[in-house]
Amino acid sequence: MKKRGVFICIEGLDTSGKTTHARRLVRNLRKRGFDAIYTTEPSRGKIGRFVRKHILQRKKRVPSVVEALFFALDRVDHVEKRIKPALEEGKIVVSDRYVYSSLAYQGAAGLDLKWIEEINRLALPPNLAIYIDVPPEVVVERIKRKKSVMERLETQRRVREVYMKFVENGRLVPVNGNRTKDEVAKDILAVVLDFLKKV
Ligand SMILES: Nc1ncnc2c1ncn2[C@@H]1O[C@H](COP(=O)(O)OP(=O)(O)OP(=O)(O)O)[C@@H](O)[C@H]1O
Ligand SMILES: [Mg+2]
Numbered sequence: 001m002k003k004r005g006v007f008i009c010i011e012g013l014d015t016s017g018k019t020t021h022a023r024r025l026v027r028n029l030r031k032r033g034f035d036a037i038y039t040t041e042p043s044r045g046k047i048g049r050f051v052r053k054h055i056l057q058r059k060k061r062v063p064s065v066v067e068a069l070f071f072a073l074d075r076v077d078h079v080e081k082r083i084k085p086a087l088e089e090g091k092i093v094v095s096d097r098y099v100y101s102s103l104a105y106q107g108a109a110g111l112d113l114k115w116i117e118e119i120n121r122l123a124l125p126p127n128l129a130i131y132i133d134v135p136p137e138v139v140v141e142r143i144k145r146k147k148s149v150m151e152r153l154e155t156q157r158r159v160r161e162v163y164m165k166f167v168e169n170g171r172l173v174p175v176n177g178n179r180t181k182d183e184v185a186k187d188i189l190a191v192v193l194d195f196l197k198k199v
Contacts, residue, residue, distance in 0.1 A: 005087030006199060007124060008192060009098035010161065012132035013144040013156050016177050017184060021132060022096040024185045025192060029092055034196075037086055039098040042071070043078035050074075064109040071102045072119040081125045092196075099123050100131070100166055108158035111164075128195045130179035130188060131163050 010022045014096035022038055029036035039163075041049035042056070047070075055062055077097070086093045099120045114137050156163045166172040175187045 002076065004199070005084060005090050006091065006092045006128070006129065006196065007087055007095070007126045008097040008128045008195075009100070009126045010130050010132065010188075011097060011100045011104070011172060013134060013136065013137045013139045013159055013175060016132045016134040017181065018096050021177075021188050022094045022187055023182075025106070025188055026094050028189045029094075029192070032193075034092050035090065036092040036094060038094055039078070039082055039086075039099065041078060041098060041100050042074050043082065045077050045081055047074040047077045048108075058154065059168060064111050066107075068102055068106040068111055068116055069119060071106075071121070072116075075099065075102075075120060076125045077119070079122075083124060095126070098126055098129070100129060100163065100172060103166070104159045104162040107162040108155065112171060113162070122141065127199065129166075130186075130191060131167055131170045131172040131174045133160075133163075133167075133174045134177040136160055136176055 007027075008017045009073050010025070011040060014016045019040070024171075026038045042051040053076050055067055058150050061067075083093050083095070094157045102120060103113055106116055107161075136153055136159075139156055141154050163172065167174045173191055175184060177184050
């Protein structure tokens with residue numbers, strides 16, 4: 001029988017450690033003999049590159065509705081071109097951000113969560129979604145030097161509130177990210193290994 005792939009996403013506020021831990025998780029899984037790959041949103045595809053260049057431009061923000069549609073578009077492209085093919089080969093795919101980032105960021109900007117879910121209906125649901133929880137006050141300190149709209153404490157608070165809704169309804173598994181990198185990495189690996197035992 002063909003091995004089934006597993007799709008995991010890592011979510012969190014800006015500088016919460018998503019890239020650090022998505023990459024460490026892939027290394028840790030590989031060390032244990034799993035075939036794991038790292039991927040990220042916006043994707044490295046054509047649409048993802050367009051999004052990085054034109055939509056994430058801090059100075060010329062586009063309306064949140066346009067942002068949400070572009071992220072959803074890139075997500076479908078990402079799923080079709082990178083995620084699904086890897087899953088079909090039986091790999092573990094670890095995505096640095098996924099649909100919860102759209103829900104949290106564009107939701108925090110005032111868009112209706114149901115509409116964001118609706119435009120993301122074609123995006124493959126992850127098997128496991130982890131939320132690295134770091135207090136907004138801490139991330140604001142970590143990114144103090146970056147001049148971005150997202151860095152504002154109030155913004156980070158609103159984004160965290162939306163993420164926490166999904167922690168509360170069980171769609172995101174929280175990990176306390178306000179500890180050393182080794183402690184956070186150990187917890188994330190434990191959550192994932194526990195999940196892999198059950199699938
Ligand atoms: N547990 C931690 N304790 C202290 N610093 C950390 C911790 N985890 C990550 N960092 C530091 O915070 C910074 C941001 O980490 P990283 O790039 O992994 O976050 P991110 O969530 O991917 O950020 P972004 O949203 O900008 O992509 C890095 O300098 C990293 O070394
Ligand atoms: Mg990152």
